[in-house]
Amino acid sequence: MANSVINPQHIRLARQLPRPLLNFFQRHPPGTYNTSASPSAAETASRLPASTPIPSLQTLQATPHLSTTTNPPATPAQMAAISALYATSNPFLPWQNPLTSAWRAPRYSARHQQELYTLAEKEGVLSLLPESERHPEIKGRKREEQGLRVKGTGVGQKVKGREWERQLRGKQEMRRKAMEGMAELVREWKERGHGRGWKKWPK
Structure with missing residues (x-):
């Protein structure tokens, strides 16, 4: 040192x-320690000797309890x-x-x-x-x-309110478009026999 x-x-x-x-x-x-919770692959490779065999994830899952009878003990290095x-x-x-x-x-x-x-x-x-x-x-x-979380907006939240709250904005947009084209909707409604087979919104 x-x-x-x-x-x-x-x-x-x-x-x-x-x-x-x-x-x-x-x-x-x-300054003598790092902030990583687990050593990275690059760090491990640089610290361990070149001949150190690192078992893969599949090997560890296949043999959850490694024993000294099947695996030799670690070397001093x-x-x-x-x-x-x-x-x-x-x-x-x-x-x-x-x-x-x-x-x-x-x-x-x-x-x-x-x-x-x-x-x-x-x-x-x-x-x-x-x-x-x-x-x-x-x-x-x-x-x-x-x-910064605001209820109902989804900002900073995983749950954005109740189901009707989540669907409200989309329904309002559909209602606005329907009102703009109301004349065409009324004409099509009458042509179909007052809504027979009508599948569009609004019902």
Whole structure:
């Protein structure tokens, strides 16, 4: 590791932080982890040795419980690569093993994450923490999206009201067109024998 010059002022500021934040930054220094919930294929290929066989999805589905009797244990190089991937993963998000596809829970619970975010926001070091659903900025963006929802318009909503509300605009357009061509409709109505076999709208 290359030697870096440490600013004494930064050390004094760090010592003034609350103990939970100090413990977190000691275990996970800023910039040593990524924000991806699972390692990407490119990242896995760059970290794992070239001879590392990664089982396909079909193989994992066919053998959900891989055993050492049919599959040899991982080599030391593979174990070191997996450990390096796990060490640089986001501690606030779940992590997936690229070899076994097994998931690991976040290293910090939701309650613990919220406590760290609250302390970091108070101390002005919120940007140094990793992101998760509990991050104040992410929660704020979700609140803004929910605040833009307007009932009955479908903006920001999956359900756009009751059935008659969803069909009202289309029916009003059909009614407008029928009123504009009412003279032609009346003539056709009379020609058919006062609506005999009439299938158009309005009935």
